[in-house]
Amino acid sequence: MSRTKEYVVTKCYNLPGGECFTLESGVGLEELRVAYETYGELNEEKTNAVLICHALSGDAHVAGYAKGDKKPGWWDPMIGPGRAFDTDKYFIICSNVIGGCKGSSGPKSINPATGKHYGLSFPIISMGDIVAAQKKLVESLGIKKLLSVCGGSMGGMQALQWAVDHPDMIVSCIPIATTYKHSAQQIAFDEVGRQAIMADPAWNGGDYYHSEPPSRGLAVARMVGHITYMSNESMDQKFGRILKKEKLGYEFTTEFEVEGYLRYRGDSFVKRFDANSYLYITKAMDYFDIQKDKKLSEAFKGIKMRFLVIAFSSDWLYPPSQSKELVKALKMNGIDVTYCEISSAYGHDSFLLEFDEQTKLIKHFLNRSFKKKAAEK
Amino acid sequence: MSRTKEYVVTKCYNLPGGECFTLESGVGLEELRVAYETYGELNEEKTNAVLICHALSGDAHVAGYAKGDKKPGWWDPMIGPGRAFDTDKYFIICSNVIGGCKGSSGPKSINPATGKHYGLSFPIISMGDIVAAQKKLVESLGIKKLLSVCGGSMGGMQALQWAVDHPDMIVSCIPIATTYKHSAQQIAFDEVGRQAIMADPAWNGGDYYHSEPPSRGLAVARMVGHITYMSNESMDQKFGRILKKEKLGYEFTTEFEVEGYLRYRGDSFVKRFDANSYLYITKAMDYFDIQKDKKLSEAFKGIKMRFLVIAFSSDWLYPPSQSKELVKALKMNGIDVTYCEISSAYGHDSFLLEFDEQTKLIKHFLNRSFKKKAAEK
Numbered sequence: 001m002s003r004t005k006e007y008v009v010t011k012c013y014n015l016p017g018g019e020c021f022t023l024e025s026g027v028g029l030e031e032l033r034v035a036y037e038t039y040g041e042l043n044e045e046k047t048n049a050v051l052i053c054h055a056l057s058g059d060a061h062v063a064g065y066a067k068g069d070k071k072p073g074w075w076d077p078m079i080g081p082g083r084a085f086d087t088d089k090y091f092i093i094c095s096n097v098i099g100g101c102k103g104s105s106g107p108k109s110i111n112p113a114t115g116k117h118y119g120l121s122f123p124i125i126s127m128g129d130i131v132a133a134q135k136k137l138v139e140s141l142g143i144k145k146l147l148s149v150c151g152g153s154m155g156g157m158q159a160l161q162w163a164v165d166h167p168d169m170i171v172s173c174i175p176i177a178t179t180y181k182h183s184a185q186q187i188a189f190d191e192v193g194r195q196a197i198m199a200d201p202a203w204n205g206g207d208y209y210h211s212e213p214p215s216r217g218l219a220v221a222r223m224v225g226h227i228t229y230m231s232n233e234s235m236d237q238k239f240g241r242i243l244k245k246e247k248l249g250y251e252f253t254t255e256f257e258v259e260g261y262l263r264y265r266g267d268s269f270v271k272r273f274d275a276n277s278y279l280y281i282t283k284a285m286d287y288f289d290i291q292k293d294k295k296l297s298e299a300f301k302g303i304k305m306r307f308l309v310i311a312f313s314s315d316w317l318y319p320p321s322q323s324k325e326l327v328k329a330l331k332m333n334g335i336d337v338t339y340c341e342i343s344s345a346y347g348h349d350s351f352l353l354e355f356d357e358q359t360k361l362i363k364h365f366l367n368r369s370f371k372k373k374a375a376e377k
Numbered sequence: 378m379s380r381t382k383e384y385v386v387t388k389c390y391n392l393p394g395g396e397c398f399t400l401e402s403g404v405g406l407e408e409l410r411v412a413y414e415t416y417g418e419l420n421e422e423k424t425n426a427v428l429i430c431h432a433l434s435g436d437a438h439v440a441g442y443a444k445g446d447k448k449p450g451w452w453d454p455m456i457g458p459g460r461a462f463d464t465d466k467y468f469i470i471c472s473n474v475i476g477g478c479k480g481s482s483g484p485k486s487i488n489p490a491t492g493k494h495y496g497l498s499f500p501i502i503s504m505g506d507i508v509a510a511q512k513k514l515v516e517s518l519g520i521k522k523l524l525s526v527c528g529g530s531m532g533g534m535q536a537l538q539w540a541v542d543h544p545d546m547i548v549s550c551i552p553i554a555t556t557y558k559h560s561a562q563q564i565a566f567d568e569v570g571r572q573a574i575m576a577d578p579a580w581n582g583g584d585y586y587h588s589e590p591p592s593r594g595l596a597v598a599r600m601v602g603h604i605t606y607m608s609n610e611s612m613d614q615k616f617g618r619i620l621k622k623e624k625l626g627y628e629f630t631t632e633f634e635v636e637g638y639l640r641y642r643g644d645s646f647v648k649r650f651d652a653n654s655y656l657y658i659t660k661a662m663d664y665f666d667i668q669k670d671k672k673l674s675e676a677f678k679g680i681k682m683r684f685l686v687i688a689f690s691s692d693w694l695y696p697p698s699q700s701k702e703l704v705k706a707l708k709m710n711g712i713d714v715t716y717c718e719i720s721s722a723y724g725h726d727s728f729l730l731e732f733d734e735q736t737k738l739i740k741h742f743l744n745r746s747f748k749k750k751a752a753e754k
Contacts, residue, residue: 025627124627184612184635185604191636192600194629195643196573199593216576223569224601227562232696235561241666248664250402250501252571252656256663258561259568266572279629286633287625289618316693319609 008064008073010035010103013095013137021133027123031112034137035103036060036095039079040087042141047373049143050085050366051134052094053151053158056225056281057273059102062094077355084359090147090366097158098133099125099281101274105133107206108274120206125280127154127288131161135169147370150174150362152351153318154281157288160326163307164290164299172306172369174362177315177351179322180296180329181289186317189228190282193221197275206276218275219266226265231314231347296325297332306372307337308365310358312350338365385441385450387412387480390472390514398510404500408489411514412480413437413472416456417464419518424750426520427462427743428511429471430528430535433602433658434650436479439471454732461736467524467743474535475510476502476658478651482510484583485651497583502657504531504665508538512546524750525743527551529728530695531658534665537703540684541667541676549683549746551739554692554728556699557673557706558666563694566605567659570598574652583653595652596643603642608691608724673702674709683749684714685742687735689727715742 015021015032022028037060042049052062054074063079065072073094078084085092096104099122107122114121138146149159149170156178163173179186197203200217208214230238239258254260290299307330311323320341330337342357344350351358392398392409399405414437419426429439431451440456442449450471455461462469473481476499484499491498515523526539526547533555540550556563574580577594585591607615616635631637667676684707688700697718707714719734721727728735 027627120629124629181618183609184616184618184633185607185609187618187633188600188604188612188635188639191633191639192597192604195593195600195640196576196597198629199573199597200576201578216572220569220573220576220597223565223572227565227569230562232560232562235565239561241558241561241564248402250404252497252501252575252660256561256564256568258565262565262568263572283629 006064007067008037008039008061010037010060010066012036012103013140015136021136023123023129024126025124029105029123031105032098032133032136033103033105033109034095034098034133036093036137037062039063039092040090042091042143046143047145047147048089048370049091049093049138049141049146050148050150051138051146051162052079052085052092053134053149053155054094054097055151055153055155056285057269058155059100060094060096061102062092074352078359078362084362085366086363089370093138093141095134095137097130097281099130099277099284101277106274107276107280108209117209119209119276122276122280125284127157127161127284128165130284131158131165134158134162135166138169144169146170147373148172148174148366150176151178152176153178153348154285157285160290161288163303163305167303167305170305171373172308172365174308174310174365175323175326176310176358177312177318177348179318180299180326181291182286183322187286189224190286192224194279194282196220196224197278203275206279208275213270214275215270218270218273218278219263221278222269223262223266226262228317229347229349231316231345233314233345234347234349237345296329300330300333300335303333303335305335306365306369307335308361309337309339310351310361311339311341312346312348312354313341313343314345315348315350317348383441384444385414385416385438387414387437387443389413389480390517392513398513400500400506401503402501406482406500408482409475409510409513410480410482410486411472411475411510413470413514414439416440416469417467419468419520423520424522424524425466425747426468426470426515426518426523427525427527428515428523428539429456429462429469430511430526430532431471431474432528432530432532433662434646435532436477437471437473438479439469451729455736455739461739462743463740466747470515470518472511472514474507474658476507476654476661478654483651484653484657485586494586496586496653499653499657502661504534504538504661505542507661508535508542511535511539512543515546521546523547524746525549525551527553527739528555529553530555530725531662534662537667538665540680540682544680544682547682548750549685549742551685551687551742552700552703553687553735554689554695554725556695557676557703558668559663560699564663566601567663569601571656571659573597573601574655580652583656585652590647591652592647595647595650595655596640598655599646600639600643603639605694606724606726608693608722610691610722611724614722673706677707677710677712680710680712682712683742683746684712685738686714686716687728687738688716688718689723689725689731690718690720691722692725692727694725
């Protein structure tokens, strides 16, 4: 395969003029833009489309190389000929979430009414809104039914939101390393990140697109995030108490490897991410609650699709216990669900690192979903 | 007992003039001040003294009411007649750690050489330095041997440091909800707190004693801390997804109870704590490593004292697994050690909330330590 020369190009869906995209809050957006990439080819029957949803800091560039890229997309080992999402068989779509900063409408976009960046005047969005925008994109491609919706972390929340909001539009669902509702601790971590950003004077109420962005606040937010993405065990294995210098310096510089790593991750994040988007997307995650005031099992009433739920043993941000509750609720509805807990030391980040087992599980699951759908005709 | 009228008074130990207090880093302090409180009476033989060590944000005021107090000291239910630390039997000492901001020498103190607040010119201190200052205080009271040194969280680190640095000066040791060395994850959480403080422009390189302190940065640091002090379970029980208003407001205000709680804890902390002290004390915690380059069991070679090690089932900041490793290392040295894991949902905060079991365990342990010591004579 000569992929190196086939550069991936990000495309754009725009809401047709005259239409209005109404959000869960009741606010209407007159302009809606969804950046997306596709891989493989849509078959004639349009039955082989799979939507992959990204996590908090991801984007539409899930695989391959865009022109000038040094690294491939964020889940590249999972997408391509013969891979979990086999591009010889399936048509893969990945779009940037609205509220984001990688091409889709978000706080960094220009508000057509004012000609200026939205900033905090961009309306608050929910996971349902993110999914509704994806639905617009999917429909614009002439696809009536997705073979599967898959995602890890916040991507898994989107997959679950698809399942309950548009059950007739998907054949199967693959939520990975995720939860069915944000817990108090998960909200708490997000709130710390938001407070760190808003505490930075450079944030300036969200109005910083013509000045220095709140880099220090965003870096602190990302640092907190990174601790939750790794397990205690993987941090100990990777860094332990290893020093950057030969011995303790008795000063407030970066002394331990783990401090250096966090600062590096924080500093590199601010170069590629918008602080306001961080606020909007974490808010959508905190609002995420499939259960609402019902019993969890009632949320999935009448749903027919197949599920593959994957969790990772050392993930303490979205622990396997939450996936198991989800699986139980699905089973209570007689839904065809496979649950796999992959043993890994990498914590929440496992879904971005453990490719072998995920590949086998997803490959077989998609294969069966595709055959089952063909047989139904 | 008519404790209400017996106000507790904080006293002060000052290093005698002409003496110099040399820190682990090699830097010498010509002025050293240790604020402390005592409860009960020292017996004639001076064999009934117990040192209680406080955690990151604690102080010398461990029990009783100081004049004007609305709340008693931070571990009040544990100290008093008939309580775990029975003041009818024992003489209880609690001092503020150096580097702190509650009366002992720290970055907020006036540097005698300049007549100005030290700020960041205060030297970096280690857990060994904190303990060495306590030793000066204990000796100044004419006490040659402490019946016990006890503490939770960072207090437990001090107890362990006493055990290895001054083994002949203590009869027994009670480390609670603690660890024998700060792990990568523990360093990481501290580093996030420090970065949040130093990212606040009001911090001004540590020089803010005549201007607005870095309250927002310190509040974020405290918010991160509070998440680690509670368990996932206790956060869910206490807050779940409960809203402060009737319904979602689709705005960046405090919407969930858990957000309100964190902001409240952050905001109230900045009124009583010095941001620079937060930097110095967390640094001392990160430096804390009883094991160093040795096997852990070798760190306790030749030590004779008795140990009571207490951990809490839901404590994920200093998890029981770390206490068990400590216990194993002590046992490898033939040391008389009792290990108790208390089942509690409160997470790390359990040591400040679960009084009944801690009281029983400590009361019997101290009683036996006292009798054993008397029998040895």
